[in-house]
Amino acid sequence: MINGLSASLAEVLDGRWAHIRQAVRDELGAEFVTVPGEAGDEARERVSRLIRELPTEVGVAAAFPAGYGGSDDPGGSTVAAEMLAQVDLSLMVKAGVQWGLFGGAVVALGTARHHDAYLRDIISADLMGCFAMTETGHGSDVQRLRTTCTFQDGHFVLNTPHEAARKDYIGNAARDGRMAVVFAQLITGGKSYGVHAWLVPIRDADGNPMPGVTIGDAGPKAGLLGVDNGRLSFDHVTVPRDMLLDRYGQVAPDGTYTSTIENDTRRFFTMLGTLVRGRVTVGAAASAATRNALTIAVRYGESRRQFTAPGADREITLNDYLAHQRKLLPAVARAYAYVFAQEELAVTMSEVFALTEPDEHRQRELESRAAGLKAMQTWNATATIQMCREACGGAGYLAENRLPGLKADTDVFTTFEGDNTVLLQLVAKGLLTGYRDAFGSLDGWGRATFVAEQVREMVLERTAARSLIQRLVSAVPGRDEEIAVTDRGWHLAVFEDREKHLLEGVIRRLRGGAATKKDRPFDIFNDVQDHVLATATAHIDRITLEAFVAGIERATDPAARELLSKVCDLYALTTIEAGKGWFMEHGRLTPARSKAVTAVVNDLLRELRPHMRTLVDAFAIPDEWLNAAILREEPARQEAMAKEDDAVGATLAG
Amino acid sequence: MINGLSASLAEVLDGRWAHIRQAVRDELGAEFVTVPGEAGDEARERVSRLIRELPTEVGVAAAFPAGYGGSDDPGGSTVAAEMLAQVDLSLMVKAGVQWGLFGGAVVALGTARHHDAYLRDIISADLMGCFAMTETGHGSDVQRLRTTCTFQDGHFVLNTPHEAARKDYIGNAARDGRMAVVFAQLITGGKSYGVHAWLVPIRDADGNPMPGVTIGDAGPKAGLLGVDNGRLSFDHVTVPRDMLLDRYGQVAPDGTYTSTIENDTRRFFTMLGTLVRGRVTVGAAASAATRNALTIAVRYGESRRQFTAPGADREITLNDYLAHQRKLLPAVARAYAYVFAQEELAVTMSEVFALTEPDEHRQRELESRAAGLKAMQTWNATATIQMCREACGGAGYLAENRLPGLKADTDVFTTFEGDNTVLLQLVAKGLLTGYRDAFGSLDGWGRATFVAEQVREMVLERTAARSLIQRLVSAVPGRDEEIAVTDRGWHLAVFEDREKHLLEGVIRRLRGGAATKKDRPFDIFNDVQDHVLATATAHIDRITLEAFVAGIERATDPAARELLSKVCDLYALTTIEAGKGWFMEHGRLTPARSKAVTAVVNDLLRELRPHMRTLVDAFAIPDEWLNAAILREEPARQEAMAKEDDAVGATLAG
Incomplete structure (x- = not known):
C-alpha cells in the first residue's frame, strides 16, 4: 500500500524504535482492534482479556529490568504504548495503568524485595494492579x-x-x-x-x-x-x-x-520524577491517535465529492478545496512535528534514566518537556480529531467510522496525568532555574518575596542537532525584512526570540509583583498566569520546531527530504501565523510581512495538495487498525458510485 | 435560587418568548431529563415514549397553523426547541425531526389536502415521520x-x-x-x-x-x-x-x-427557503446546551479548590485563577451575545413568515443570518462545551456530570442541517446581491465570468436598534487612538469596518479571478475561499454585537444594565483580541492599542469575577435539568469536604 516516497518518509518517522513499531504492526491483528459502538461491559471484558493476550514482542513491558523479563528500555515502552493507542485506546490505557503506572511505581519506588516478589506476575498480567x-x-x-x-x-x-x-x-x-x-x-x-x-x-x-x-x-x-x-x-x-x-x-x-x-519537598519531587514516563506516554498516545484521525479524514477527502464542479478541468474532491486543505494540511504538518519532538523526548528520557549519577538539571529539563509536550499534544489531539470528524461530515459522527471513538477516548488526556493548564505552569517554572527548593509546589509561587532573588539568568537550552540549529540561526541577518519567510534560520530565530521575550516578561512581572504585592501573595502569581502559559507554549513550540529541523536531517531519500522540508515550513509558518498578533504587537512582524506569511502558507497548501495521501500513508497505520467503514469502501466503491452518479446526473440534465 | 440581579438579567435574556420559556421550565420535570450513560436501545425507547408525552403547553408544535392546533408562531417553536435542548438533546432532535422537519415540510410544501389529512396526527405524534x-x-x-x-x-x-x-x-x-x-x-x-x-x-x-x-x-x-x-x-x-x-x-x-x-433553480431555493426554521432551531439548541455546560463549569469552579493557597487572604477556588476566568468568562459573554442574536433571528423569521407578499430581499437576509448563526453557534458549542468539560477536570469526563453527553450530542450540529463551512459560504454569497438567479448553487460561483458584473454596491444592513447603533458609530472620531477601547461606538465601528473591508476584498478578488482564470472556473472561487469564510464570520460577529447592544436597552434594572454592558465589552473586546492579527495587518489597531485591548480584557475579568455565578444563574436553568452529580453535591458537600480537609491538613502540617 505504501509507495516509495511514503516508505522513505515512514522510515524517518519510525526512527530509533522502528523495530518496536514494526513488531506491533506485525503482531497485532484485527482481533486487538477497538470495536466501535461496543457497550461498556463488553468493552471491559474484551480489553481485560486482550491485555493478557498481548504478545511480549510488542514491547509494552519493555521498561522493566532485563532481569525480570523486561528490556531496560523505557523509551521503547512509550513507543509501544503509542502504537497500541492506534489499535485501541482502552487497551493502551489499561496497559499504561498495569505496566506503566502500577508496575512502573513498583520498579521506581520499590526495592529488590518488591521486585523479586511481584515484577514477574505484573509483567505477565497475572497480578493486575x-x-x-x-x-x-x-x-x-x-x-x-x-x-x-x-x-x-x-x-x-x-x-x-x-x-x-x-x-x-x-x-x-x-x-x-x-x-x-x-x-x-x-x-x-x-x-x-x-x-x-x-x-x-x-x-x-x-x-x-x-x-x-x-x-x-x-x-x-x-x-x-x-x-x-x-x-x-x-x-x-x-x-x-x-x-x-x-x-x-x-x-x-x-x-x-x-x-x-x-528535605520532604525535594524527596516528594524526586519520587514523582521517577514517574515521568506516564506523561511521556500520554502525549505519545494522543498524537498517535491523532494520526489515525488524520489518515481517515485525508483519505476520505481524497475521494469524496461535495459539489459537482461544472466546467472544472478535473474531478474535484474535498481535498481540492482551499478551506479543506487549510484544515487538514497544517494539522498533518503539526503531526509530523510532534513525531520528531516526541521521539527526542523519549530519547532524552532514556538517557536520563540511564545516568548512574543523578543530574538534577537534566531531570528537571526532562520533566518540563514531558509536561509541556503532554499538554500540547493532548490539546492538539482534541482539536484535530474534532476537526477530522467534521471534515468527514455526517459520516464522521457514526461510530463505524472510528472518529467518535478516537475523540471520546482521547478527550480525558487533557486532564489526566496532570491537568494541561497546571502542566504548562510546571513548564514555565522549569524554565526558571533554582525554583524547586525555594518554592515546593506550584502554589508556592505565591508565597514569594523571593522570586526576584531566585531568578537567575536564563539560558535557552538547545535540543537536538544543536550545531545545525545554531548555524541556521546565526545565518539570519537580524530582523531584516529582506529575508524570505521560508528561511529556516528565520523560523528558528523567531521561535527562539518569542520564547526569550516572553520569559523575560514573566521574570520582570514576577519581580514587580514581589515588590508591590507582598500582602497579596496569591495575586503575584495569578496576575501573570496568562504570560506564564504563553511562555510555556512558546517554549514547547520552539523545542518542537528544533526537533523537526533535526529530524529532516535523518532523511536519506532526497525526495523525502524535500517534502519534509516543505511540511516543516508549513508547521513553522502556520505557528507564526497563529501567533501573528503577538509578533506584530512586539515589532517582530510588520503588517506586510504578516500578510506575506499567509500568502506563503496558501502557496504551500497548493504545493502539498498532491502529497496529502502520501503524507498520511507515511504514518504507516495498517488499514485494519484504522477500522473505518468509509475507508473499507474506498476507493473502489466511491469510484463506482461516482461513475453511476455521473451517468444519472447526465440523464437528469438531458 | 435566583437572586435579584440574576432575575433581572434572566428577564432580559428570556425576552419576547418568556412565556414559552417559563412554560417549559414549569412543565418538564426530572422525568424528561436525559439519562447519562444510558445504552442506545434504552435511550431510543425512552425518547420515543417521551415525545408522545410532551404537553402541548411547551410549544414544540407552535409553528403549526392555528386551525390545526398550533399557534402560528414559528419563532416560538424555535424557542421551545431551544428549551428542550437543555432538557435532553435527543428529545429535542426527535421533536425537531417530527414537528420541525417532517411536519414543517408538510405545512410549507404541501397544500390544504395534505394539511387536512395529516397535520393533526403529526402534531399529536400519532403519525411519526x-x-x-x-x-x-x-x-x-x-x-x-x-x-x-x-x-x-x-x-x-x-x-x-x-x-x-x-x-x-x-x-x-x-x-x-x-x-x-x-x-x-x-x-x-x-x-x-x-x-x-x-x-x-x-x-x-x-x-x-x-x-x-x-x-x-x-x-x-x-x-x-x-x-x-x-x-x-x-x-x-x-x-x-x-x-x-x-x-x-x-x-x-x-x-x-x-x-x-x-425557473427551476429559483423554485428550488424558494422551496428550500421555507425550511429555514431547521437551521434557526439548531443554532438555538447549540447555544442552549452551551449554557448548560457553562452553568455546570462556573458553579463547579465557584466551589472547587485546586491548590491550597498559602498566605492567601481568602479561600481560593478555581474561578479565582486568571487562566480559569480567561476560559470561562469570555465564553459566558459570547453565550449572552448569542442569546440576543438568536432572538433577533427568531423575530426576523416570524416577520418574514408573516409577510403576505414575499420579499426576496428579506428572505435572503433571513436565510443568510440563519445559516451564519447556525454555523457560529454550533462551532462555539463544540469549543465551549469541550472547554467546560476540561474546566471540570476528571469529573468532567464522567457521564454523571452531564458534560460528556452535552458534548457528544451537540457535536453533530456542526455538520447537519448544512455543513458549517458550506453555510458560511452561503452567508458570503448572501452579502453579494443579485447572486441567486445568475449562479444557482454554490459551485456556480466558479462558472463566473460575470461575477464582476453582478456584484453591486454593498450596503451593510443594520439590525435591531438601527438608530441607536448609528448614533454610537457616528460619535466615534475616525480611527483616533485617543478613544477608549471600551467605547461602544468604537466596537461597533471596528466590527463594521472589518466586515466591509473583507467583503470588498472578496469582490475585488473575484473580479480579478474572473478576468484572469477564465479557463479554470473552479479556481476563481476556490482561491478566495479563505477570504469568503472570513467575511462571513465578520458579518455574523457584527450582527451579533449589534443584537447585544440593542438587547442591553431592554434592561430596566440599572444594575443589570451596567453588568450587561460590561459583559458586552468583554464579548466585543475578546472578539477584537482574537482577530488582532487581522486588525494590525490592516492598520486598524496599532501594536500599543492591541496590547491595551488585552489589558482591558484582563481588567474586565477581574471586575466580572464576583458576578460569575450571577451571570450563569441568569440562564435560569432548573437544577434538575442540569442533572450533574457535581452540582447536586454542591455547595453543602463541597464546603463540608473543604472544612474536614482543612482540619486534616492542619493536623498533617502540625
Missing part, C-alpha cells in the same frame, strides 16, 4: 493529598480520613485490580514525612474487596469504556511494614524514619 | 440529489437509482417513522423539473417496511443515542399523484407540470 494517587479533593495537588498511612505496633495503618480523600478515577480498580500502589502521607512517631507509596492488596483471590477496603465504580465515562475506573477508600487497613515502597524513604521496625533525601 | 433529503453521495449538494420520482400511468414511481442516492442519517427512520417527506427529482413527460417533495408511507401499521422500501439503521453514533437515525432506499415505489407536496409545483392527471415559479 492500580495506581492510587488522585483524590477527589486533590486532583492536581498531590503533595497535599489526605490519605494517611501511620506506622504503629510494627505495621502501617492506611486510612481515608474523609470523603474528599477518596481515591478517584483509578484505572483497574472497578474490576480487575488485585493490588494497588497507594499514595498517602507517611506518619511515624507522631510526625508526617510527606507522601510515600505502599503496595496494598485490595481484592482477595475470589475478587472480593479486602477487609477495610471499599471499592466503587466511577460509572459511565465519555470514552475509554474498556477501562474499569473506580474509587478506593481505606478504613484503617493494616499494611505490613515491608509493603512500603521504600527506595526513597524507609521505616525501621522501631518506627524510625530514614531517607537519603532530607 | 421522517425528512428524507440527504443522500449518501450528495450530503451538501441537495439540488443535485439522485433519487427520482417519475410520473407515469397516473402515479409517481419513486426510485433510488444506485447506492450513492440512498437517503442517509434520516431521523425517525430506523424505528418510529411511518411516513417520510422524500425529496427527489420530479420527472414527467420525459423531462426533469428539479427537486420536489412527496409524502411517502415507509412502514405499515405493524411497523414493517412498505413494499419496495428498504430501511436500515445508521448504527451507533457519537451521541444523540435516543434518535433512531436510519437509511432509506426505494425500489420503484408507487406514490399516488396527490402525495406530491404541491404548493410550488403541480402535476396534472395527464402529467402536465405547472408552477408559479418558472
Whole structure:
C-alpha cells in the first residue's frame, strides 16, 4: 500500500524504535482492534482479556529490568504504548495503568524485595494492579493529598480520613485490580514525612474487596469504556511494614524514619520524577491517535465529492478545496512535528534514566518537556480529531467510522496525568532555574518575596542537532525584512526570540509583583498566569520546531527530504501565523510581512495538495487498525458510485 | 435560587418568548431529563415514549397553523426547541425531526389536502415521520440529489437509482417513522423539473417496511443515542399523484407540470427557503446546551479548590485563577451575545413568515443570518462545551456530570442541517446581491465570468436598534487612538469596518479571478475561499454585537444594565483580541492599542469575577435539568469536604 516516497518518509518517522513499531504492526491483528459502538461491559471484558493476550514482542513491558523479563528500555515502552493507542485506546490505557503506572511505581519506588516478589506476575498480567494517587479533593495537588498511612505496633495503618480523600478515577480498580500502589502521607512517631507509596492488596483471590477496603465504580465515562475506573477508600487497613515502597524513604521496625533525601519537598519531587514516563506516554498516545484521525479524514477527502464542479478541468474532491486543505494540511504538518519532538523526548528520557549519577538539571529539563509536550499534544489531539470528524461530515459522527471513538477516548488526556493548564505552569517554572527548593509546589509561587532573588539568568537550552540549529540561526541577518519567510534560520530565530521575550516578561512581572504585592501573595502569581502559559507554549513550540529541523536531517531519500522540508515550513509558518498578533504587537512582524506569511502558507497548501495521501500513508497505520467503514469502501466503491452518479446526473440534465 | 440581579438579567435574556420559556421550565420535570450513560436501545425507547408525552403547553408544535392546533408562531417553536435542548438533546432532535422537519415540510410544501389529512396526527405524534433529503453521495449538494420520482400511468414511481442516492442519517427512520417527506427529482413527460417533495408511507401499521422500501439503521453514533437515525432506499415505489407536496409545483392527471415559479433553480431555493426554521432551531439548541455546560463549569469552579493557597487572604477556588476566568468568562459573554442574536433571528423569521407578499430581499437576509448563526453557534458549542468539560477536570469526563453527553450530542450540529463551512459560504454569497438567479448553487460561483458584473454596491444592513447603533458609530472620531477601547461606538465601528473591508476584498478578488482564470472556473472561487469564510464570520460577529447592544436597552434594572454592558465589552473586546492579527495587518489597531485591548480584557475579568455565578444563574436553568452529580453535591458537600480537609491538613502540617 505504501509507495516509495511514503516508505522513505515512514522510515524517518519510525526512527530509533522502528523495530518496536514494526513488531506491533506485525503482531497485532484485527482481533486487538477497538470495536466501535461496543457497550461498556463488553468493552471491559474484551480489553481485560486482550491485555493478557498481548504478545511480549510488542514491547509494552519493555521498561522493566532485563532481569525480570523486561528490556531496560523505557523509551521503547512509550513507543509501544503509542502504537497500541492506534489499535485501541482502552487497551493502551489499561496497559499504561498495569505496566506503566502500577508496575512502573513498583520498579521506581520499590526495592529488590518488591521486585523479586511481584515484577514477574505484573509483567505477565497475572497480578493486575492500580495506581492510587488522585483524590477527589486533590486532583492536581498531590503533595497535599489526605490519605494517611501511620506506622504503629510494627505495621502501617492506611486510612481515608474523609470523603474528599477518596481515591478517584483509578484505572483497574472497578474490576480487575488485585493490588494497588497507594499514595498517602507517611506518619511515624507522631510526625508526617510527606507522601510515600505502599503496595496494598485490595481484592482477595475470589475478587472480593479486602477487609477495610471499599471499592466503587466511577460509572459511565465519555470514552475509554474498556477501562474499569473506580474509587478506593481505606478504613484503617493494616499494611505490613515491608509493603512500603521504600527506595526513597524507609521505616525501621522501631518506627524510625530514614531517607537519603532530607528535605520532604525535594524527596516528594524526586519520587514523582521517577514517574515521568506516564506523561511521556500520554502525549505519545494522543498524537498517535491523532494520526489515525488524520489518515481517515485525508483519505476520505481524497475521494469524496461535495459539489459537482461544472466546467472544472478535473474531478474535484474535498481535498481540492482551499478551506479543506487549510484544515487538514497544517494539522498533518503539526503531526509530523510532534513525531520528531516526541521521539527526542523519549530519547532524552532514556538517557536520563540511564545516568548512574543523578543530574538534577537534566531531570528537571526532562520533566518540563514531558509536561509541556503532554499538554500540547493532548490539546492538539482534541482539536484535530474534532476537526477530522467534521471534515468527514455526517459520516464522521457514526461510530463505524472510528472518529467518535478516537475523540471520546482521547478527550480525558487533557486532564489526566496532570491537568494541561497546571502542566504548562510546571513548564514555565522549569524554565526558571533554582525554583524547586525555594518554592515546593506550584502554589508556592505565591508565597514569594523571593522570586526576584531566585531568578537567575536564563539560558535557552538547545535540543537536538544543536550545531545545525545554531548555524541556521546565526545565518539570519537580524530582523531584516529582506529575508524570505521560508528561511529556516528565520523560523528558528523567531521561535527562539518569542520564547526569550516572553520569559523575560514573566521574570520582570514576577519581580514587580514581589515588590508591590507582598500582602497579596496569591495575586503575584495569578496576575501573570496568562504570560506564564504563553511562555510555556512558546517554549514547547520552539523545542518542537528544533526537533523537526533535526529530524529532516535523518532523511536519506532526497525526495523525502524535500517534502519534509516543505511540511516543516508549513508547521513553522502556520505557528507564526497563529501567533501573528503577538509578533506584530512586539515589532517582530510588520503588517506586510504578516500578510506575506499567509500568502506563503496558501502557496504551500497548493504545493502539498498532491502529497496529502502520501503524507498520511507515511504514518504507516495498517488499514485494519484504522477500522473505518468509509475507508473499507474506498476507493473502489466511491469510484463506482461516482461513475453511476455521473451517468444519472447526465440523464437528469438531458 | 435566583437572586435579584440574576432575575433581572434572566428577564432580559428570556425576552419576547418568556412565556414559552417559563412554560417549559414549569412543565418538564426530572422525568424528561436525559439519562447519562444510558445504552442506545434504552435511550431510543425512552425518547420515543417521551415525545408522545410532551404537553402541548411547551410549544414544540407552535409553528403549526392555528386551525390545526398550533399557534402560528414559528419563532416560538424555535424557542421551545431551544428549551428542550437543555432538557435532553435527543428529545429535542426527535421533536425537531417530527414537528420541525417532517411536519414543517408538510405545512410549507404541501397544500390544504395534505394539511387536512395529516397535520393533526403529526402534531399529536400519532403519525411519526421522517425528512428524507440527504443522500449518501450528495450530503451538501441537495439540488443535485439522485433519487427520482417519475410520473407515469397516473402515479409517481419513486426510485433510488444506485447506492450513492440512498437517503442517509434520516431521523425517525430506523424505528418510529411511518411516513417520510422524500425529496427527489420530479420527472414527467420525459423531462426533469428539479427537486420536489412527496409524502411517502415507509412502514405499515405493524411497523414493517412498505413494499419496495428498504430501511436500515445508521448504527451507533457519537451521541444523540435516543434518535433512531436510519437509511432509506426505494425500489420503484408507487406514490399516488396527490402525495406530491404541491404548493410550488403541480402535476396534472395527464402529467402536465405547472408552477408559479418558472425557473427551476429559483423554485428550488424558494422551496428550500421555507425550511429555514431547521437551521434557526439548531443554532438555538447549540447555544442552549452551551449554557448548560457553562452553568455546570462556573458553579463547579465557584466551589472547587485546586491548590491550597498559602498566605492567601481568602479561600481560593478555581474561578479565582486568571487562566480559569480567561476560559470561562469570555465564553459566558459570547453565550449572552448569542442569546440576543438568536432572538433577533427568531423575530426576523416570524416577520418574514408573516409577510403576505414575499420579499426576496428579506428572505435572503433571513436565510443568510440563519445559516451564519447556525454555523457560529454550533462551532462555539463544540469549543465551549469541550472547554467546560476540561474546566471540570476528571469529573468532567464522567457521564454523571452531564458534560460528556452535552458534548457528544451537540457535536453533530456542526455538520447537519448544512455543513458549517458550506453555510458560511452561503452567508458570503448572501452579502453579494443579485447572486441567486445568475449562479444557482454554490459551485456556480466558479462558472463566473460575470461575477464582476453582478456584484453591486454593498450596503451593510443594520439590525435591531438601527438608530441607536448609528448614533454610537457616528460619535466615534475616525480611527483616533485617543478613544477608549471600551467605547461602544468604537466596537461597533471596528466590527463594521472589518466586515466591509473583507467583503470588498472578496469582490475585488473575484473580479480579478474572473478576468484572469477564465479557463479554470473552479479556481476563481476556490482561491478566495479563505477570504469568503472570513467575511462571513465578520458579518455574523457584527450582527451579533449589534443584537447585544440593542438587547442591553431592554434592561430596566440599572444594575443589570451596567453588568450587561460590561459583559458586552468583554464579548466585543475578546472578539477584537482574537482577530488582532487581522486588525494590525490592516492598520486598524496599532501594536500599543492591541496590547491595551488585552489589558482591558484582563481588567474586565477581574471586575466580572464576583458576578460569575450571577451571570450563569441568569440562564435560569432548573437544577434538575442540569442533572450533574457535581452540582447536586454542591455547595453543602463541597464546603463540608473543604472544612474536614482543612482540619486534616492542619493536623498533617502540625
